Amino acid sequence: MQIAEKLAQNWLARLQVDCPNYDRATYESIISWLLGKDLARFEELTASQLAIAEQAMDYRYRILLHRYLGVGPERAYRNLITRLGSLVMLRNKIKTWVSLSRDRHRAVVDVLQEVIQELLHSDRYLQQQIAWITKCSSDSRLRNALLLASAEEYCLRPIRNQPLLLYRFVNYLRRSGRGGITHVPTGDLVRLVSEEVMPEDADNPVSLLDAQAMAQYQETQAWEERMAARTSVKQEFESYLVQTVGPVAQDWLELYLQGRSQEEIARTLDKPIKEIYRLREKISYHAVRVFALKIQPELVANWLETSLQEHHLGLTPSQWQEYCSSLTPEQRLLLDKLATGKTLEAIAQDLNLKTNQVMGEWSKLYLAAQEKRSPS
Known part of the structure; x- marks a missing residue:
């Protein structure tokens, strides 16, 4: 338990700085929530896995601190709805469904609240979180804050480059579209569903519970892989910044990733605000135009899922088609050659150009x- 104890001590010191007005019991409740029930698992993690676990805890803590801790229950719930409702793709899907349904008077926020309430009542992971939060604290106000922070973090977990809530909404549509006492299935047989079903083309039954467990396992694995890729990119970029810009650039990046504003970073680093803004522009230039393009293009592309070969530079099918139609024949030829995996040197030789x-x-x-992927 030495690692868990060390983590608890670090979090206690941080909470005392960030939240000086709370008592020791509140600190301990938040720390228990962050570390989780199984403290022994920290002893089995490698250094890179422990770093990922620490980043995950830091992410949940910042969600709690910025939107829920010390906020009234109604305001905190509105913060959750506002944050999840800001997901553009989810809003568009809900709007489309509402416009095509019989309940055209319903607002997007109403549907979103139904999906969230269903998650809180039926999702296995959130049920486990509720049980653990109950053990962490007896303060109803703090329990509410911890639950809402857990719900936001869970709903925003990336699954195949989309937030988990989007897939939960699709499942909600399937159930609501085929359920209800007034809905009579046409062309389908009504079946009694148990824990196991027997496919028509197989001899062995398939367990529905196993499928659900497998789906949850795959979601967890995808999230952990994304966090591992993020850690690798962060470490490589920090090393690059120290060598090319200086140690202060690494300090700026650490504070920026913690969600600090430029004014807070300036105070922490004891630098003029103008110098911090110039540093931000310099780091942004190196991140996009040098590091992502020349130094570690494959590492960044795999993390952001923006590779040319597999992800069409992160563009949707319609964006990709529009993007390709805007290219000149020479640019399209270059793009086709890059898509085959050829090196820049080999392409330069083919086109009789300099590298x-x-x-x-x-x-x-x-x-x-x-620019097309992330319009301003």
Whole structure:
């Protein structure tokens, strides 16, 4: 338990700085929530896995601190709805469903609240969280804050580059679309469903519970893989910044990833605010135009799922089609050659160009795709 005890001590020191007005019991409740029930698991983690676990705890803590801790129950719940409702793709899906349903008067927020309430009442993970939070604290106000923070973190977990809540909403549509006493199935047989079903083309029954457990396991694995990729990118980029910009750039990045504003970073680093803004622009330039393009392109592309070969630079099918139609024949030829996995040197030789010319054209293509992917 030495690692867990060390983590608890670190979190206690941080809470005393960030939340000086709370008592020791509140600190201990938050720490128990962050560390989880199984403290022995920390002893079995490798250094990289422990770093991921610490980042996950830091992420949950910042959610709690920024939106729920010390906030009244009604305001905290509105914060959760506002945060989840800001997901553009989810809002669009809900709007489309409402416009096509018989209940066109319903608002997006009403449907979103139904999905969240259903999650809180039926999702196995959130039920486990509720049970654990009950053991962590007897303060109803704090329990409410911890639960809402857990719900937000869970709903935003990335699954195949989309928030988990989006898939839960799709499941909600399937149940609501085929359920209800007034809905009579047409062309389908009504079946009694148990824990096991017998497929028509198989001799052995398939357990529905096993499928659910497998889906949850895959979601957890995808989240852990994404966190591992994020850690690798962060470590490599920090090393790059120290070598090219200086140690202060690494300090800025650490504070920025903690969610600090530029004014807070300036006070912490004891630097003029203008210097911090110039540093931010410099780091942003190196991140996009140098590190992601020239130093570690594959590492960044795999993390963001923006590789040319597998993810079409992170563009949706419609965006990709629009993007390709805007290219010149020469740019399209270069893109096709890059998609085959050829190196810049080999492409330069094929096109009778210099390598730096090919690199320059590829940079323009990459930045144009990212601008289309994340419009301002």
